[in-house]
Amino acid sequence: MNAPDPHDAPLTLVTGASGYIGGRLVPALLEAGFRVRAMARHADRLEDRPWRGQVEVVEADVGDPASLQAALDGVDVAYYLIHAMGGGRSFADRDRQGARSFAEAAAQADVERIVYLGGIHPEGVELSAHMASRKEVGDILLAGAVPAVVLRAAVILGSGSASFEIMRHLSERLPVMIAPQWLRNRIQPLAVRDVLHYLVGAARLEGAPNRTFDIGGPDVLTFAELLQAYARAAGLPQRRILTVPVLTPRLASHWIGLVTPVPTGIARPLVESLIHESVAAETDLRGLVPDPEGGLTGVDRAIELALARIRELDVATAWHSATPAGAPSSPLPEDPEWSGGIVRGDERQRHVDASPETLWAVIEGIGGRRGWYSWRLGWISRGLMDRVVGGPGLRRGRRHPDRLAVGDALDWWRVERLERGRLLRLRAEMRVPGQAWLELGVQEAEGGGAILYQRAIYHPHGLLGDLYWWAVWPFHGIVFGGMQRNIARAAEDVPSDRRSAVAGAGSGTGTGYDTDTDTDTDTDTDTDTDTEETA
Template sequence: MTTSTATSTPFVPGTVLVTGATGYIGGLLVPRLLDAGWRVRALTRSAERLRSAEWADRVEIVEGDVTSGSDLRAALSGVDVAYYLVHSMDGGGDLARRDRELAEGFATAAADEGVSRIVYLGGLHPEGADLSVHLASRVEVGQVLLDAPVPAAVLQAAVVLGDGSVSFDMLRHLTERLPAMVAPQWLRNRIQPIAVDDALHYLVGAAGLPAEVNRTFDIGGPEVLTYEEMIQRFAAVNGLHRRLIVGVPVLTPWLASHWVGIITPVAADVAKPLVGSLVHEVVRREQDLDELVGLPAHGLIGFDDAVRRAMRTARPDHVLRDVLTVTAATIASAATGGVATQPDSRWYRSLDLPSWQPPPLAFPLVWTPLYADIAASSVATLSRLEAEGRGDEAAAYRRALWVNLVLNTGWSVVFWRVRRPTLAALEAGVLAVSSADLARRAGAAGGRGRWALVPYAAWTAFAAALSTAIARRNR
């Protein structure tokens, strides 16, 4: 670690406490601190969640909650530097009040235990702007720490480029999944992103700042880009065609965050603070931390190199492929079934139908939304399974879907064209079993749409019963 030029006394790392060690930045920061010679203590609500980390046997794990004063004091006892990496990313409750109270409690406990410095990572923002609730809360948390007795270094960053960073995930998936998009005009605001390795360099260096330093520091990479330019650069680095982006003035941050929640794996509540920060131009106003802790040995990493590094460990994203193939297969199944269906044929009118047979008009009214449900739910299920690294389950679901669509199409051909009600009843039964299995697989994948295929399974079960009744009455 680069020592400060403000003192001639060699800096000797002591003990640090890292809160948020189960998070993205915290999990990467711990090994960097260990490599720099610090003794690391990690505070977590669940020690079990940290035991699988590669560095778990090199740190002291303390189980506790940042909402508990006694837990905080126990964790901060004997600590020289405390990293406060706690953020509320959901939209529940009074977010600003909750974050403020947590920061005040942490600062008080740190002062009581004689901590020498607090380091916090907040959001880069323009002075005097009307900030979103989330970004304003982060700014307020930073000010709470600066006003406390313990000296604080409040680092402020914009988009962090790294595999696992939520802001990078949003950029990546928007670019990969949308060859063309309608986007708000504020995607042309300037942003200064930073590679995660450079952000970690600054965070580690901040622990050794002189005792009198108590202030904010802007951190960022060597390039200033618009979000639109970041999308196009990401596409170019990853061999994708240039994206078509049409700007519109009416897409509000609230609407945009929900749109992001639909298109990407980033939930709308998590996307909201990210989208809210893009409304503003977020560019470094000073480079003072560069002088105090020095630049990384390799220099600051440019945008393209940061993206390449992040994508080395990123799981492949097949959502665009899944959207195209699943949609095409579902449409083909629906179209083939529609062409095969002949409700006005003399043969069909000659059949003895049960009294509970729905009128012909009911079938297109039911099947149209069901086909849409199959396509949308299947894409969402495959996306979730692949994003979570459950590739075997995704492959099994995809095979089950193809079988189901073939059976779906086959029934129409066998019943309406081949005119074999008994054989059609047998196939309808197999289709019902296949549909129930598909719904089960979607449910096992989890997520908001885990019950979405239940109506399809229920309808095919009804169709199997109806088909069986027709076969029996027309032997």
């Protein structure tokens, strides 16, 4: 019998392919035998994904309906995995318009099914703004001409998920917690591997179902009990949790923003989802999609798998994988015409007595646990200030300790351009009255060694932006001068017999997770787990 033609396999479109779920769904669909078209606002942010060569990549944005035509052409099943978490005051309008544009474009392209991942919520209660928006997106897709399968999940447990990182850092850092009373509400967590199982299964459902399905794991417990479950898996003493009725979601999200890597803007919708119980009201999908081999993953096993992934630096995607809509990426404000006549900058260069390859390895390994090679106290203080006002601070860390990719979060920066061995451009995502970039470049020097180029660029917004620049200007010599000297010294201090190994450290293709640059309170664990499983 002839093998089936892979070109006859259904074509799936994965929107949000650079995000946490989308980046994991792509390889899951490939493994299941589907053809995959991955959609992102910036296609270059998918270049380093291990599955890049197996999929078609299309650049499109639901905010630009015209760009959706090519993305949806010939698609059988379209996954809608877009939601403006922490997306500013107008996020609901963007979500609403994006869903409408996508539903209309899918109908014009004769797509057979749309699959959407939303959140479990009780009926008949007033929902938070973010939960209401997610529900509205599902309702818009269900009301469209293309049949939609809307999956609703509660807390997702997996390495790198925002929910898991909140749980992990609260448990590890706070042996005693004063928590809101609604931490005792029941939730039904679901392992990320089981979320992917149901998402893939949704593409194979027979007929043309147009409805919601609640999906949940085998355990129903409270978030407080979930924190204790993490403590057990991590080998920590049981946490003491004192609940009080006065801690509002706003206060709780600010506290989470200070204690965990997840900033306030992302933490708040997650916290607000805990105000109500999140338990599946029905299990209809289990009758249509067989359970995964071995059954659904329990909470304890899901936590063990996630910890193993983190320990092995094998975290495929993280909560900060996707960049927010509308984030600036180009053009770089290199001339007064772009910026209205005002561009501030600090530019330096230095000869380094090391090979360009060794110097580049130091540059590509910057941030995360290694820090920023200058005035550590200043960076930590600025990171704390950023977290107080809801920014990412320094705790996002790195995806991998040695290797970067375009789109990666790097502490409070985002990798905007990467020419491996030559140029690294970072865009600041800290709270600042303007836009800021940092460039680090390498060039081979005549006569041996390398030239290190360093440039900081700032485009101020209004008078406040200018005042900010001049307020920090006296520290530039300490920060940027020290950074350049110490990067050069780090490259020069690599022993000659190790320089080839150091230069090759950033050439791997694995992924990982490296966080907590402004604290030393991480706890190593020795959980015996099967690291080949998805978490």
